[in-house]
Amino acid sequence: MSSRLVLYMSMSLDGFIAGPGDAMDNPFGTGGHRLHDWLGGGGAGVSSYRPSDKAGQTVFDEMLATGAVVTGRRTGEFTNYWAGDHHHGVPIFVPTHQAPTGTAPGGVHFVTDGIASCVKQAKAAAGDRDVMLHGAYTAQQALRAHVLDVLEIQLVPVLFGQGRRLFDGPGPPHTELQLARTLQSPGALLLRYEVAHS
Numbered sequence: 001m002s003s004r005l006v007l008y009m010s011m012s013l014d015g016f017i018a019g020p021g022d023a024m025d026n027p028f029g030t031g032g033h034r035l036h037d038w039l040g041g042g043g044a045g046v047s048s049y050r051p052s053d054k055a056g057q058t059v060f061d062e063m064l065a066t067g068a069v070v071t072g073r074r075t076g077e078f079t080n081y082w083a084g085d086h087h088h089g090v091p092i093f094v095p096t097h098q099a100p101t102g103t104a105p106g107g108v109h110f111v112t113d114g115i116a117s118c119v120k121q122a123k124a125a126a127g128d129r130d131v132m133l134h135g136a137y138t139a140q141q142a143l144r145a146h147v148l149d150v151l152e153i154q155l156v157p158v159l160f161g162q163g164r165r166l167f168d169g170p171g172p173p174h175t176e177l178q179l180a181r182t183l184q185s186p187g188a189l190l191l192r193y194e195v196a197h198s
Helices: 032-036 054-064 073-078 080-084 115-126 136-144
Strands: 005-012 016-018 068-071 092-095 108-111 131-134 150-156 177-185 188-195
Touching: 005 032, 005 054, 005 115, 005 136, 016 032, 032 150, 054 150, 054 177, 054 188, 068 073, 068 115, 068 136, 073 080, 073 092, 080 092, 092 115, 108 115, 115 131, 115 136, 131 136, 150 177
Parallel strands: 005 131, 005 150, 068 092, 068 131, 092 108
Antiparallel strands: 005 016, 150 188, 177 188
């Protein structure tokens, strides 16, 4: 099976992926950590976030089985590009109009010739493994370019009312999705949608 680009995103029932006031020093926004309660408690290293329930573990393990990461520049800057190691040392690709000056963390690649090229390079690096996607704006770009294959949404039973939405502003064009899987975790409904590319 060929590599696919998969968006993993925790989202409130009313479509928010961060609380209000998200910024470099408050990347999840006010109250935004609530969206990640379905994960484990965290600690030293990514593996400490592995949920304790089977459904959550399934999605978490799939995330960490990906062979590359594509992230929006804003998300990358909020996290300092995970110091070049999102998980297991896989390469990180960042679509951007202009690469930043200075030295990027090792393993981080800035791609300046469009989202489709960025995804192509990430899939080549991932081999037969999927590619993880981070970032709302980048997800919209990927949908417009017809390169996003799967949306893995962790739908959290909370209403934020304000903050940053997954699909805000003009949003992507009309896109049909096919529900491929539904898993029930204690803290979220884990929904997997395949993008129906025309």
